[in-house]
Amino acid sequence: MAPMDPAREASDGPTPSGPRELLDASTDAAAVVSAAGVVLGWTRGAEALLGLPASEVVGGSAARLVAMPADPARVAAVAQRCRAGMGWSGLISVRHRDGRSLDVDLRVSASFRIGADECFLLSARERRQQWSVGQSVLDGFLTRSPIGMAVMDEELRYVWLNDTLERFGGVPREQRLGRRLSELLPGLQGAAIEGLMRKVLDTGVPVTDYEYLGWSWADPHRQHAYSTSFFPLVDADESVTGVCYMVQDVTERWTARRLLTLVNEAGTCVGTTLDVMRTAQELADFAVPRFADFVVVDLLEPVLSTEGHGAWLTDAGPASVGPVMRRAGMSSVREGCPEAVVRVGDRAGFLPPAHDVNLLVDGEPILLPVLDPSDERWITEQPERAAKIKEFGLHSFIAVPMRARNTILGITTFMRSLNPVQFQPDDVLLARELVARAALCVDNARRYTREHTAAVTLQRSLLPQALTGGTAVEVASAYLPADPTDGVGGDWFDVIQLSGGRVGLVVGDVVGHGITAAATMGRLRTAVQTLADMELPPDELLAHLDDLVLRLSAERTDDEAAHRSTTAFLGATCLYAVYDPVTRRCTMARAGHPPPVVVAPDGQVSFPEPPAGPPLGLGGMAFEATEIELAENSLIGLYTDGLIEGSDGDMELGMSRLGELLSRSDLDLSTLCTSAVRQLVPVPQPDDIALLLARTHALGADHVASWQVPVDPAAVADVRARATRQVAAWGLEDLAMTTELVVSELVTNAIRYAEPPIRLRLIRDSHLTCEVADASSTAPRLRHARSTDEGGRGLFLVAQLTDRWGARYTPDGKIIWAEQEIP
The missing domain is CATH 3.30.450.20 (PAS domain)
Incomplete structure (x- = not known):
């Protein structure tokens, strides 16, 4: 080694x-x-x-x-x-x-x-050299940090703080050291913050990101939001010797969050209905006192009308001619809105001084942080408002034009009085968002109101404007449109004058709501009138009407397929009845409609039920007719299901109540009809309501004359003479010559071309009707004879001399008839 x-x-x-x-x-x-x-x-x-x-x-x-x-x-x-x-x-x-x-x-x-x-x-x-922190670096970090920091002792008194915290609070460092937060800034939630610091001292557990609102001596006119964190200071023996806290100004973040919260809340509180005035009032109520102390919403008159489109903007009038506005909503922290110069519904026309109609056109908000009522412009242009501003201490002002979908709607004004904080640019953003949200709701309500009014107008124009039952029946009707939130339905009724003094009674209900249902109702009503003029019996009329609805459904299917829609079925229900005052018999058929109600002269109520039949538009199923006899002065009522459904949906109970109400004989027919509807439907319903009442009359023997006609051309002269004498006996000598010609032509044609038995009948009611019945099912045809023809002009003359003529089929053959107006 x-x-x-x-x-x-x-x-x-x-x-x-x-x-x-x-x-x-x-x-x-x-x-x-x-x-x-x-x-x-x-x-x-x-x-x-x-x-x-x-x-x-x-x-x-x-x-x-x-x-x-x-x-x-x-x-x-x-x-x-x-x-x-x-x-x-x-x-x-x-x-x-x-x-x-x-x-x-x-x-x-x-x-x-x-x-x-x-x-x-x-x-x-x-071995890399470790970084050592110099005192100057540490001091710079502590004093120049963008986050305010401070050290508190165990008594929660300031021991140290950096420059940033000194700037936040606006209290000099010398005044802070040795004192508590609650002593220096009592309006800054001092007690709550000290409670959190005491908790950190006791538990040693840090508290992070505690947010609160407060004012600072450095910026006393604006509320700030702060985020604060606290952590304990621990010495070598692990004992807590103090608290360090860090503060960050998060006003911008808090303002953005507040803006989002208020706008979301406004989405649930503003625009709850499709009513322009209600929506404007909801905006005012929402903003007070959350945002302002006094709020007014002024809308253009065309917006409040059912036909307005802001047309004044394109008028070629003088520039000084401004729009006319009305007060649509207002709210105040003071009861009764004493700050207001005009009330809801009155003409408003309020624009801040030094601003004209261009304020509405440009759509830019106006911010006056300090509202000075002594300003000469206010005194000169708005003296009454200037007095109100001074009296109630309105000191800050925001005006935001209301626009939606390039449509100018009006202007909303926000003011503060009891709230001492002035409006700031951030508040303008919030006001703009609130007004923009409300403007969409107002525009939706305006468009819906206009469409609903158009649908109601269309439906009422398609319903009969005046009903008359002639001498056969006395009629009265009542119609209530559906609740505006559900849209106009397709209910209709009609009374149709038929030949021989008879009258047709019809009531129907188209599936769906809106303009489409109203337009379909008009087409079906017209079709019923046309088919009734063809003298079709009720069951055949409904069969032809069913075919028409099938064709309309096919047209709708093609149209909606182009628009990728899946709703294609178009359905309707209908009840058609024909009453003959001569025989007092009523023939009726229905297509999925509730049965009629009949009240006898003695007050007895019944619901004759012809076979229900399928609703119109299904196709492939037959309709059946039923005939009943009605005593004179009987009451027959035709209605739609909206009248009897009620809030509980029990139709049998509704029919029973309807019968009880109609059994009252002490009321005239019109009053009885109105009263029954009012009592059965006291509040708006989601469906249209129609009620048609008819009190029957009978034509006595003195109004009808009839004769059997032999199948012999020589009998024509005798029958013609009898008819002439009968017309004279009725005091209708002016019609004798025409009647003689009509009888001669119709009876001659029956003898020549038809089959026996042949019968002539004269009926006198509001018209003089001549009827010739035979057993043949072949109807005559009107043709124009040439100048070289010797005959063929009979029916042509009949058509020229009478008001109208026609043919109707019976189970035994047919009847040719002609009517003359009685002078």
Whole structure:
């Protein structure tokens, strides 16, 4: 071990314990040295450390690598220790290939043998100088750190603080030292902070990231947010001797979080309904007192109307003509909003002085941190408001124009009075976000209101404006649109004058809501009128109506397929009834609709139920008709399901209640209809409601005359004479000649072309009707005869001389009829 002598010169003696670190041959410089001091192995780490390749070192003496004087005694002691099975470590100097000296940590393993040679494994790593902190560096860190720091003693009195903390609080260092936080800054949650520091002293557990709000003497007009951490100071014997706390100003972070929180809260509180005025009021209520002490929302008149589009912006009027606004909402920390000059619903027109309509057009908020009511502009342009500002101490002001989807809606104004803090630029960001969120809700409500109004207008225009039942029935109706939140439905009703004094009663309900349902309702009502004019019986009419709904559904399917929609079915229910005042019989059929209600003259209520039939639009299923007889002055009611469903959805109970209400005979028909709807539906419902009431009348024998007609052309003259005498007996001499011609033509055609039995009937009600019935199912055809034809002009003359004429089929054949207006 003689080559190791220099190592002992660098060592103070053997280390009493093993190596300070685990041997790591993967990163350290390592070599294998024999007991004679010859290098037997050399690693790449050793080559990198000393710059000597293995070819120059292996086989040579290790002593030439050491840059220290020899110390044979200590080398012998190290060898003896390693032979005893214990390692050794120490600091030595070695020589680099370039001649410089390196200080390395050397570790020697316990001895081991390679063959007959006793060997030692040496591992070394360069000793790098540890960084020592100078006092000037430490002082700079403590005083120039962007985080405020302080040391408190066990009595929580200031012992030391850095410059940053002094700037945060605005209290000089000399005034702080030796005093407590609660004594210096009582408004800064001093008691709560000292409670946390006391907890740290008692438990030794640090507290991190405690946030609080407060004011600083350095910035007394603005509230700041701070994040504070506390940890104990421990001496050598592990006893807590004080508390160190660190403070960071996180006002920007807190403001951003507050902005996000308030905007999220506004999303749940503002725009809960599709009502413009309600939405404006919700904005004002939300901002007071969270953000301001007095808030007003003024909207343009076109926004509040059902047709407004902000059209004033494109008017070619003089520039001085500004928009007209109305107060839509306001709120105040003072009861009754005494700060307001105008009330909700009144014209407002408030714009800050020195600003005109361009404020609304440009859409940039206005911030007045200090509102001066003595400003000459306020006194001159807004004297009444200037007085209110002075009276109630309104001292800070933000005005934000409301815009959504390139539409100007109005302006929202925020003011503070009881809150002493002035509005800051950060508050403008919050006000802008609140108003932007509310503006979208107002615009949605405006668009919905306009669409709903259009749908209601469309539906009401498609419903009958005036109903008349002629002499057959007295009618009354009531209609209530659905709750605006559910949209307009497709309920409809109608009364159709038919030939022979008969009347058609119809009620229906289209599936769905909105303009589409209203438009579909109009198409179906028109179709029913057209089919009724063709004198179709109720079951056949519903069959044709079902075909129409199927075609409409097919059109809708094609259209919605283009728009990738899956809702294609278009359905409806309908009830159609025909009442004949001569026979007092009512024929009815229904397509998935509730049955009618009938109240007899004695007050007895019944619900005749013709076969329900499928709803319109299913197709492929038949409809059946039922005929009932009604006593004179009976009441028949047709209605939609919205009237009887009620809040509990029990339709049978609703039908029973409807019957009870209609059985009252002390009310006229119109009052009875209105009263029944009001009592059955006291609050808006999600579905439309329609009720059609008809009180039946009968035509007595003095209004009807009929004769059997022999199948003999000679009988035409006799029948014609009888009809003429009957018309004269009714006092209708002015119609005698026309009636004679009509009877002659219709009876002659029946004898010539139809089959017996043939019957002539005259009916006098609001019209004079001539009917000729026969057993043939072939209807006559109106044609225009040529000038050379000898005949063929009969029906043409009938059509010219009467108001209208037509044919209807019966189970026994057909009836040809013609009507004349009674003067």
